[in-house]
Every structure is written in C-alpha cells, then in structure tokens.
Amino acid sequence: MKINQPKTFEDYLQEVHGEIFPMLLDDDMSDHFDDWLGTLDGEEYIKYAEAFVVSVRQQIKNAVQTLPTLYGMPTANVGVEDVLIVIDDPRKAKDL
Secondary structure (H helix, E strand, O other), X not given: OOOOOOOOHHHHHHHHHHHHOOOOOHHHHHHHHHHHHHHOOHHHHHHHHHHHHHHHHHHHHHHHXXXXXXXXXXXXXXXXXXXXXXXXXXXXXXXX
16 A cells, blocks of 8 residues: 655544445545544554554654655764754755
8 A cells, every 4th residue: 555645643544444345436435434533453563563664764864854855854873853954944055
C-alpha cells in the first residue's frame, strides 16, 4: 500500500481509508471514514500508528537529506535541529 506523506495521523488514516476503499465516491467518503474509524480495534490503531511513525521518520530523513541543498546550506554536519530551524525560517540557512 503506497501512502502519500500526510501531515497528521488523521490525514494518514484518511489516506489508508482511501486506499482500502477506492470505490467510494467523494460524497460518501467522509461519513464512511467516520464509520470505518468506529470499527477499528486497539490493535489496528496501534498498527496504523506505528506505520505513521515510520512515515514521519522517513519525512524527517528526507528533509535532512534535501533541505541543505535546497537552501544552500553546507551539507556536512547538518542535523535534524538545523533542518527544523530552516523549516521555521529559511533565511537562517545562511547562518549554519
């Protein structure tokens, strides 16, 4: 199952729901999503939460690898904290 990179856990679950139920019309998707959430048990939530964490970690890894190039930062010694600073304020890239 290929999941796009969502911003929140709810976004992630909506992506999963869309992959599981691609035949639903957009008009039915929201209500069906809410109903589907009600059918999930604790183990399923944990499974989806763990997959979401993997997705977020991959997003952070990608950011750490690509942001230095995008913002003209030196690529050596760039860490997650540096990337987070630049995400908040791209003008700070030149100071790193």
